[in-house]
Amino acid sequence: MASIPAQHSDLASVPQARVEVSEKTATVPWYIWCAVFATTSATVGAYWDISWHETIGRDTFWTPAHLAIQLCGVLAGIAFGYLILHTTFAKNSPLAAASVHIFGFRAPLGAFIASWGGIAMLTSAPFDNWWHDAYGLDVKIVSPPHILLIIGVYSVVIGTLVLLAGHMNRTQSESHTTENRLILYINGIMLTQVMILLMESTQRVLLHSVRAYLVSAALPPIVLALSSRLTRYRFAATWVAAFYTLFRIGLILVLPLFPAEPKLGPVYQQVTHFIPEEFPLLYIVPAFALDLLWQRTKGWGAWKVSAVSGVVWVSVLLAVEWPFASFLMTPAARNWFFGTGYLYYALPPNSFAVRNVFYPSSDTPWQFGIAMLGCMLVGMLAVRWGITRGEWLGKIKR
């Protein structure tokens, strides 16, 4: 990530007190770097794997993309398993006093969460394999074993955040620049991972449908509000959204450079190189609006901030995404940057994406308006939950 703007020091609801503990410096511990690497590997692997399925088709378990995903689980399992064992059994472990106790073991809470995520990820592998054998469903992202995998990845990410927050809250250092940057990075990873879960509901052809705005209001604002509350950066939400945006644009620029062909049929679209995911949603614009809003509402109560945030998030997103989606349907977007000409090999010729038309909606303008109000309400709850979690993380000491 590039340079981060100066810290905003007086966001009202973030606890100011940092607890003095035995860790004498704010040096980021090895296990956090390990977790950062693991979550990065899972994110790159997940998008690579989706591209693999859209370009080459279903392949062996041992593709590099699968290995990159499972490396996250293995790394989390080994690193945090070691941390738990070391903290439990080693004499004079520096983290012994800053541990929670589970099943007779002790370690920082984040280590337990992340290692749980690693085990969940590894469990999902045989479950997923059986699922495909039993039901044969492959093209769906949202299936029970995939959800277990995604929950596992999220747990590693959340565990990392908890470890980072606990480390920050325990150390004496006034400045946590590296830690805060890492928190923004991890939240960027989280948002990028969340968008995998929302991928089927936020396709280009659905961007004139309620569904895309409903799911956009439900999950991304949690990550953005949490980031802002935890780091106290003025443009935390913007930076997190920027990570997601750049990551996805990067895929559009990089993946097509590598030649590949479908190994499975039927092939409805001729493919000669890796197919990237679609252009990112323009979350960066409403995220920037939220940052501006939160800078100006420091004295407000959490519910009031959340209510206005929900309205701002949905209104701004609708204002920018709706016309932009119309643009994405035009021939002008079928290029190396917007990438709407990159089509999944098994996309039937009659499908909406191939015809560049939106999925038709039967909603009247009134119904759509009421649905958007519902989205704002969902957005409000999401922001409120994000604030709560951010505040909780600000108090974690173990």
Add this chain to the structure above:
Amino acid sequence: MKRLRRRGAALLFAATLLQAHVGSPDIYLESKAGPYQLFVTVRPPLTIPGVAEIEVRSESPGVHEIQAVPLAIMGAGSKFPPVADALKAAPHDSQFFTGSLWMMTSGSWQVRLTVNGAQGQASLSVPVPSIARASKRMDLGLGAMLSVLGIFLMAGIVAIIGAGSRESKLDPGQEPTLANRRSGRKATIIGAIIVVAIVVGGNYWWNSEASDYSLRIYKPLRMSASVSGTNLALKMSEPGWMQAETLEQAAYRVFIRKMDDFVPDHGHLMHLYAIRQPGLDVIYHLHPEQREDGTFILALPSMKAGHYKLYADIVHSNGFPETMVSEIDLPETSGRPLAGDDAFAATTPWQQAGSANTVFTLPDGYKMEWLRSDKPLLAKRGISFNFRLTKPDGSAPSDMALYMGMLGHAAFVKTDGTVFAHIHPNGTVSMAALMLTGNSGSDGMKMDMPGMKMAIPNTVSFPYGFPTSGRYRIYVQMKHGSSVETGVFDAVAAGT
């Protein structure tokens, strides 16, 4: 006749939900790829997407390499072949090749084989109907392992929630107070309730996915039979498989089954086998015609009384074949004489017949002989079933003729009613589908080309493999002059 009408109104209508060919999903094809004679076996997967197993035996020497690629037979998906997979030659037999291919969607597919050998490159396309037939159950070992891991994960997350609430905000070294412990217990209980709710919801979701999948499991067109006078009417209905009920399905489902797109398969839109139950002792091979309203109508020939199982083969315009099944009770019927391509045979019920008889004496004194090898018959093992028609004196008839453009037809029927397969000299594939793939090597059909004068042999062979072990009846039809002869043979297939 009145009795017939009465009974016709109270017929037994039953549509059995089985697959094309009924209980015999494996595909056997014996044909030429250019100069190479190949015996191909394709074992389609149980689920879609799933992996089809392919075996190819080259009966011509000098084949170095065989590649396989899946394609739709026609329309979208037939233009861009994916990267071909090379089949592996068996270590002990360089002319036997095996491999596998993913079948990703339901529909009318072909597996295109490209052969490289001493006589150059050639290709052969094998029509493969791609259908989901069932879903697998989880085996005990995997189920136990996932259960243990699942319980561990559930207990683990509940413990993490409790510990997080109890201790995570405490200063390092500080012991949890009574209030902290109480908070931890409360969080543990709430966490447990949430986890149980997630498991219950997940179970509901799992069942819902399984139920959705079951809708994609192949169901043949339903067929109901009724008799009015001496006319048999076969009415079809759609049981709800591969239909486009939503805009999304219409946009993303390339193969949508219709009931008005049948194409003739060797000259007839429908091939109807009526086989008397339970002895399988009387068989008719007839050809109903389709009316404008879609119903198939047949003027019944004179038929023996009994309970008949009806197997009706049709082929859709994209080459997708189906066998519809129904049943009917018929009294002794006095109808039209058998004519044209109609065929009939009567013999002893299978329960009273042995399985060693290889010679069947026909009503006109001719004989049909099964040229059976000494090797035992094994289930799922593709072999050539060879038959010979001779005059009463044992010599070859001089007036051998093609039966519907081929040297013969065969039907393999398992005595327990679970298998029916209508086979041609090329194998199990429909000739219409084979023609749609653009093959030049559909041997049986080639013999019927106008202007070609060829000596028609008195032998015929059918590539086939019994799908399961058990007892089967084989009905073989060959023609000499204007007489269509039907021989009946019994066989027992052992398990492999």
